[in-house]
Amino acid sequence: MTIEILQTGPLLASCEKALAEKYIVHKLHEQADRNAWLKVNGARIRAHAGSGVQAKLMNALPNLEIISSFGVGYDNIDTATAKAKNIRVTNTPDVLNDAVAELTVGLMISLARRIPQGDQFVRNGHWLNGGMGLFSELTGKTVGILGLGRIGKEIACRLQAMKMRVVYYGRSKQDNVPYTFYDKLEDMARDSDWLVVIAPGGKSTESIVSRAVLEALGPQGYLVNVARGTLVDEPALVELLTNKKLGGAALDVFVEEPKVPEALFALDNVVLSPHQGSATHQTRDAMGALLVANLDRHFAGEPLISPVV
Structure with a gap:
């Protein structure tokens, strides 16, 4: 049986190649008139590959059976509507754990030792006029992990090694x-030198790192x-850092990626990264393979590898 699936945005090349070998893939993001295309073709779609699926799209795909999401977070999928419509949802956990943990430790060392600033200090010739000064280190500090x-x-395992x-x-x-x-986040923040945020997104955790937590x-x-x-309460964060x-x-x-509050650009106590947590060839290939494997399991009538709905 020919199975037609939908993408609404580009995926990793290795993932798109694997999908094309097994399914008829339609790319909605390449259509000039997406609504018109959905009206004519939506009923043929049985699966969605990717993320960012809301109720409006589900309603336009009356025979949608599964949303195989690329990423561990699924807060950009309307899971309540999916459950009501009996649409299965999967994500790609575990395969990105190491990559995100590595970046977390890298960001922490970069901030504590001002590594990005040190690079610019040398490149701009400032070292000729004297050293940068003294900063901090991770050894002996307390880190509170939210999530x-x-x-x-x-992350915890790696930081224990530090x-x-x-x-x-x-x-x-x-x-x-x-x-x-800790059963109170504000108390943990008060007792910690570092606060690492790695909890799921969504309404239940919106601004959980409040002004009070940041002040603590x-x-x-x-x-x-x-x-x-x-x-994180981003306006409060910017104000307190400033x-x-x-x-x-x-x-x-x-909050509004790829837009970043401009006030952060001038601060020397900040390290900025463009949402790179899982951005390695090794991890992204594994995420794409898991996305495809979940689709394969579904259409073979076998248990899903990583269901969330």
């Missing part, structure tokens, strides 16, 4: 983890966000 899930645990003390905040205390649990972290504290920009009421921030995600 001790798969990636959070990988001789840091690890504590965590989450919806509930976890058994069999060697870290201190304080002028000697550092924030690292490798989750979603929406988890006024030196927060020690620093390393940010891989922002």
